[in-house]
Amino acid sequence: MRAAAFRSIGGPEVMEVMSFPEPQAGSGQVRVRVKTAGVQHYDCSVRNGWAPQGVAIQIPQIPGNEFAGIIDQVGDGVTGFHIGGEVLGFALLNCYAEYVVVGADQIVSKPGSMTWEEAGGLTGNGQGAHIAMKAIGVGPGDTVLINGAAGSLGAFAVQLAKEWGAKTVIGTASKQNHDYLRSLGAVPVTYEEGLTERVKALAPDGVDAAFDTAGGEGIHAAVNLVQDKNRICTFFAYGLIEELGLRVVRGQRSAARLAELVDLHSKGKLRIHIRQTFPLERAADAHRLIETRHGRGKIVLTID
Template identity: 50%
Template sequence: MQAVTLAEFGPPDVLRLTDVPDPRPGPGQVRVRIRAAGAQPVDTSVRRGEAPPAMRGSLPIVPGNEFAGVVDLVGDGVAEVAVGDEVLGWTMLGAYAEAVAVPADQIVRKPADMPWEVAGAMSASGQTAHRALRELRVAAGETVLVHAAAGGVGTAAVQIAVAWGAAVVGTASEANHAYLRSLGATPVTYGPGLVDRVRAVAPQGVDAALDAAGRGALDASVDLVADRDRIATIADFAGAERLGLRGLRGGPGARSRERLGELLDLWSRGALTVHIGHRLPLADAAEAHRVIEAGHGRGKVVLLP
């Protein structure tokens, strides 16, 4: 099969489309022929050699941590999944490929009416946002601030919080303000003066803040949220350590079938959409990384084998 491999750390051009052996599912695993795979900011960290410990591997590496496709092989001991099932799921590495072998408990059945590109981009950002909002204890009637609200995680976080009955203030560039309004958020422009702009649109105060941006967002959040235990980042871990705030990294419990099932339920009810900002062939993984690293993007980047 073909896969995007990383033989050395560096800029996007180190990503190469190469021929690699087809994976074989072990006991408790299935093999999925991939129809779509999401590209994430964490994948760019893998490429640069800066990935969190759970996502490090020996070179060469096949990046990619979310996918959707069709099961074509089932390992021993798997009874709940059959060849031909359409599924979506997650992995730590390996999704920038035509096929991936994963534990059967890391996939769920794809709704029949869900487009492949949406299914391929649902798991990572959606589960990251869901977990963060749960850990921040966001509840109905509260106000939550989401930094980088137009990105993949931000888009999911806005919609999940709104579905839970919270009011959302989202930071984004002016070009994405109408988009955030369509999701149910009140948009504000990031940058100098952010604290005053948030206070102007949320005079009732801010109960929790999720930083998916970095760039000083945590300092602004500290000025706006009284309880520091209700401020978290997925983008600025040095800032979180400096300020004594939550830094949310991936790891055991960060993703689960149950969490993904909740997201699919929201999607089925029309409460959660996945905006696909860029659709690229697998061979253009380097361009996908350039798009992600440029920032200011809207929604998700999807690779199509």
């Protein structure tokens, strides 16, 4: 099979299309013919030499941790899925490929109303935002600050906060993305110096919780504005967690969590904005684009 992978640790230029043996579904597993695979900063970290806990990088290594496609093998003991079923799912690695093998507990059915591009780009950032919003206890009446709200992770967080009853969601973003944030129901604000004061003006009664996806002024504003530090989560400024007195937030992706997100999308309550798609052969360009940390929405690889 074809896959986008790297033979050495390095920048986006190390990504290339290679040939690998086709994986085979074992007991409790399915094999999926991948149609689309989402691109995340997680994948770039793997390319740079970081390994998920308990996983060893194997050179050459195929990155990618979210996908959508069509089941073409079903292992013994699998119920509820069949060959030809359209699904979306998640794995730690190996999704930038024509085929991926995962446990049947790592996929859910793709609704017909969801495009392949949307399906390929939901499972990583969507579940990440869900984990973060649950961890900081976002609920009815809250005022929530989301730093980096126009990116895929931030945009999912905005929508979940609104769905779960937040009174006000303030989102930081570049000015060109402010109309997009307004369309999601957020009050936009620029990143620059003086952010704490600008947010105070927008939320005179205070900020109850904050989620940081971009670092910089935003994480410091969160610490300045949110009284209970247990209600602050960062998925970016990991090096500042101890210094700022924050807690490490961890959570597990699951089929149940993913199914909840798919249901919200089916009901028109969760939008998945596709920023750009790239063919598998241009995985390096997809990594270059996501590493600019600008723009809005999701970057997705398409695999013919």
